[in-house]
Amino acid sequence: MQITEIYKSVQGESTYAGVPCVFVRLTGCNLRCSWCDSEYSFYGGKKISEDEVFAEVQRLSPHGGYVEITGGEPMLQEREVVPLMQRLLDAGYNVLLETSGERGLDTVPKGVVKIVDVKCPHSGEPDTFRIDNLETLTTRDEVKFVISDRLDFDCARDFTLRHDLAWRVNAILFSPAFAKDATGSRDARHCLMDPEQLVDWMLADNIPARLGLQIHKFIWDPAMKGV
Numbered sequence: 001m002q003i004t005e006i007y008k009s010v011q012g013e014s015t016y017a018g019v020p021c022v023f024v025r026l027t028g029c030n031l032r033c034s035w036c037d038s039e040y041s042f043y044g045g046k047k048i049s050e051d052e053v054f055a056e057v058q059r060l061s062p063h064g065g066y067v068e069i070t071g072g073e074p075m076l077q078e079r080e081v082v083p084l085m086q087r088l089l090d091a092g093y094n095v096l097l098e099t100s101g102e103r104g105l106d107t108v109p110k111g112v113v114k115i116v117d118v119k120c121p122h123s124g125e126p127d128t129f130r131i132d133n134l135e136t137l138t139t140r141d142e143v144k145f146v147i148s149d150r151l152d153f154d155c156a157r158d159f160t161l162r163h164d165l166a167w168r169v170n171a172i173l174f175s176p177a178f179a180k181d182a183t184g185s186r187d188a189r190h191c192l193m194d195p196e197q198l199v200d201w202m203l204a205d206n207i208p209a210r211l212g213l214q215i216h217k218f219i220w221d222p223a224m225k226g227v
């Protein structure tokens, strides 16, 4: 499969935020979100076999633990990545899959935790979530909305309530979008909307969601890759 990078860090955004995790970042994405911080994964990368990816994960985390399959959009390489995820599960790893939800998710192995984006209007990629994917979600999974203003919030709120997400998944994540060219200071001023404002809206509308902050942007320089 085509791989941009494999590295060890702490998980940055989900209910798993803060746990040590090996990241396998696959190359290529068919979307172009306005705030994307992974554009470097759109092209290039290196062709690596499943055996080599597995060996590198074992080298970085020999005693099990968390592995996140991310991108880009990993499900564009479904034929290769699905067997890899199953192999990691069989070896005792906890496997997370970060995906845009634009590709079908019915072939994802049952033990994988899916962290699925639903794109809001100001991502520039609204209506790309494949609605059939709702039926693949379980109470292990998480749905994430990246929000930059009131229109995005209203979209996320309406989707959450219309589809009873609170009953379907483990967590609903409302995250303020982060400026993709941010660098230097590690603070919330780089968020495209004030997290405090987002919390106010969540509480006012009784949304059963969890505020998500990308903690790696507050640990390292926001521009740093491979963390």
Ligand code: SF4
Pocket: 029, 030, 031, 032, 033, 035, 036, 037, 038, 039, 071, 072, 073, 100
């Ligand atoms: S789906 Fe993810 S990787 Fe693709 S453009 Fe959007 S944020 Fe970037």
